[in-house]
Amino acid sequence: MVDASVNAMAGPRGSKPQRRFSSRNLMLYGTLIVVSLYYILPLWVMVMTSLKGMPEVRLGNIFGPPLEVTFQPWVKAWSEACTGLNCDGLSRGFWNSVQITVPSVILSIIVASVNGYALINWRFKGSEVFFTILIFGSFIPYQVMLYPMVVMLREMGIYGTLTGLVIVHTIFGMPILTLLFRNYFASIPEELFKAARVDGAGFWGIYFNIMLPMSLPIFVVALILQITGIWNDFLFGVVFISKADNYPMTVQLNNIVNSVQGVKEYNVNMAATMLTGLVPLIIYFISGKLFVRGIAAGAVKG
Amino acid sequence: MATSSRGARVFRNLNAKIAAIPMIFTAVVVFAGFSVWTVVYSFTNSKLLPKANFVGLDQYERLWSNSRWLISIQNLMIYGALALVFTIVIGFVLAVLMDQKIRFEDTFRTIMLYPFALSFIVTGLAWQWILNPQLGIQNVIREMGWTSFTFDPLNNPDLVLYGLLIAGLWQGTGFVMCIMLAGLRGIDEDIWKATRVDGIGTWKTYIVVIIPMMRPVFITTLVLVAAGIIKLYDLVIAQTSGGPGNASQVPAMYVYSYMFQAQNLAQGFAASTMMLLTVLIVLIPWAYLEFGGKKNG
Numbered sequence: 325m326v327d328a329s330v331n332a333m334a335g336p337r338g339s340k341p342q343r344r345f346s347s348r349n350l351m352l353y354g355t356l357i358v359v360s361l362y363y364i365l366p367l368w369v370m371v372m373t374s375l376k377g378m379p380e381v382r383l384g385n386i387f388g389p390p391l392e393v394t395f396q397p398w399v400k401a402w403s404e405a406c407t408g409l410n411c412d413g414l415s416r417g418f419w420n421s422v423q424i425t426v427p428s429v430i431l432s433i434i435v436a437s438v439n440g441y442a443l444i445n446w447r448f449k450g451s452e453v454f455f456t457i458l459i460f461g462s463f464i465p466y467q468v469m470l471y472p473m474v475v476m477l478r479e480m481g482i483y484g485t486l487t488g489l490v491i492v493h494t495i496f497g498m499p500i501l502t503l504l505f506r507n508y509f510a511s512i513p514e515e516l517f518k519a520a521r522v523d524g525a526g527f528w529g530i531y532f533n534i535m536l537p538m539s540l541p542i543f544v545v546a547l548i549l550q551i552t553g554i555w556n557d558f559l560f561g562v563v564f565i566s567k568a569d570n571y572p573m574t575v576q577l578n579n580i581v582n583s584v585q586g587v588k589e590y591n592v593n594m595a596a597t598m599l600t601g602l603v604p605l606i607i608y609f610i611s612g613k614l615f616v617r618g619i620a621a622g623a624v625k626g
Numbered sequence: 627m628a629t630s631s632r633g634a635r636v637f638r639n640l641n642a643k644i645a646a647i648p649m650i651f652t653a654v655v656v657f658a659g660f661s662v663w664t665v666v667y668s669f670t671n672s673k674l675l676p677k678a679n680f681v682g683l684d685q686y687e688r689l690w691s692n693s694r695w696l697i698s699i700q701n702l703m704i705y706g707a708l709a710l711v712f713t714i715v716i717g718f719v720l721a722v723l724m725d726q727k728i729r730f731e732d733t734f735r736t737i738m739l740y741p742f743a744l745s746f747i748v749t750g751l752a753w754q755w756i757l758n759p760q761l762g763i764q765n766v767i768r769e770m771g772w773t774s775f776t777f778d779p780l781n782n783p784d785l786v787l788y789g790l791l792i793a794g795l796w797q798g799t800g801f802v803m804c805i806m807l808a809g810l811r812g813i814d815e816d817i818w819k820a821t822r823v824d825g826i827g828t829w830k831t832y833i834v835v836i837i838p839m840m841r842p843v844f845i846t847t848l849v850l851v852a853a854g855i856i857k858l859y860d861l862v863i864a865q866t867s868g869g870p871g872n873a874s875q876v877p878a879m880y881v882y883s884y885m886f887q888a889q890n891l892a893q894g895f896a897a898s899t900m901m902l903l904t905v906l907i908v909l910i911p912w913a914y915l916e917f918g919g920k921k922n923g
Contacts, residue, residue, distance in 0.1 A: 359738070363741060370752050386761060441645075448642060451646065463849075467877075467878055472664060473656070578751070594755060
């Protein structure tokens with residue numbers, strides 16, 4: 325069985341034994357390694373630059389490792405880098421992002437999981453229509469909906485606040501998450517639901533006692549998707565946060581690095597960039613295959 | 627009798643309906659309502675505040691005679707076409723390479739996909755630094771002895787889109803590779819056996835048999851990538867801020883600056899309506915193929 329499949333890949337010319345260093349393998353792995361270098365290069369350059377002092381950065385060897393390792397740029401990026409008048413570093417943006425991400429992730433997952441559950445087990449007249457609008461809506465450029473959203477939040481008195489931004493993230497995260505949960509709940513045998521109904525369980529009873537415990541993996545996938553997505557957001561942060569002090573990390577990072585004043589400290593900039601990328605990177609490396617599953621869910625339509 | 631049963635129907639599934647209120651609100655009010663609102667107000671002359679003072683197509687005439695908008699559209703078309711073709715071709719080729727029963731598949735996938743976890747801001751800033759003319763790649767190659775070597779796309783209006791493209795492809799190709807790989811893995815092993823029996827070579831099989839079979843995967847990827855390209859914003863903000871000059875402006879930046887900086891709301895609405903129109907041009911044929919086709923088949 326294994327032999328057959330190996331041959332299928334090698335071509336039709338009978339049972340030639342596969343040598344480990346065949347020219348085909350050399351080409352294959354050679355290409356993959358060269359491609360991998362392109363992907364690794366920016367991360368390497370970022371880390372190396374962030375560990376050099378400015379005199380060494382000015383020597384210009386961006387691919388080379390630091391001759392003298394210093395963590396000063398990281399310290400400076402975290403606690404001293406300036407945006408406008410504030411010079412308390414990127415730590416401010418980090419905590420803002422934490423305050424934005426945590427409630428947004430929780431609220432959006434609760435709402436979307438209940439949506440998915442209602443769509444599968446409690447269909448009502450028009451529920452599929454709303455779902456279809458939701459999915460098509462996810463393709464509408466945000467720019468089309470930004471201003472009315474500002475007006476709505478202003479009317480509610482929460483424009484520019486954290487609460488407003490949490491609602492925005494919940495709304496715009498809804499299509500993909502609802503799709504994710506809906507598809508997952510569809511795979512849970514309906515008999516379970518019916519049995520619980522016969523036993524007299526209601527909407528919330530079944531949700532909390534049956535659906536929730538059975539779908540922990542998909543909750544983890546949704547968690548990964550949302551933490552990285554909301555942490556990486558830039559546009560909503562700029563539009564829906566009115567005070568520069570409350571900007572999320574991505575916005576503050578951009579303001580630090582692309583500020584026109586002062587001498588450019590590339591090592592501090594790269595340390596700041598790494599700091600901002602660290603949260604999604606850690607999530608990515610811990611989650612492994614679950615991350616792949618999360619993004620694949622976006623490609624599989626219901 | 628009739629009214630009471632109708633009343634009962636409204637209250638059936640009441641909990642589910644209450645629970646679905648956020649979804650119904652998002653679908654009807656935000657996605658449908660807000661979009662219509664923006665389109666309607668794009669026909670007004672709203673400046674600082676939205677006012678229902680209709681002026682017909684004035685905003686669109688102004689839009690299409692604004693050189694900054696024309697550059698934005700042209701940039702989006704060039705970048706979009708290149709990004710679409712390259713992302714899909716590179717994504718597919720990488721997926722094929724990964725599908726050769728290689729060792730360390732997980733390692734390679736981890737390496738190719740990690741940029742997708744990073745934000746466009748981080749991506750843009752990293753590549754801005756690598757492409758820095760004084761200290762980046764250009765300098766490294768000049769130091770190696772090729773003193774006339776020039777590679778400074780971010781400061782050259784003619785090349786700036788390619789500078790963005792390098793970063794965009796770095797961020798997005800791993801994702802497409804993953805989708806394509808899933809598509810390749812979904813193809814029946816028997817197909818491979820059959821082509822082997824018929825004596826068709828591996829590469830020919832990919833082109834003649836596998837690609838046509840993966841048509842739905844390609845179409846889905848196309849739509850996802852295209853929808854992402856139209857939203858292109860953060861990457862440009864971080865990497866070039868739209869410069870040099872106006873050379874790398876994109877429609878999303880035009881919308882933002884008219885809506886939130888120049889306080890010329892209706893002009894921003896008109897521009898965002900054009901973005902919506904672009905998406906519909908991509909989306910409607912796809913929806914037709916996808917859902918119209920199912921009914922026939």
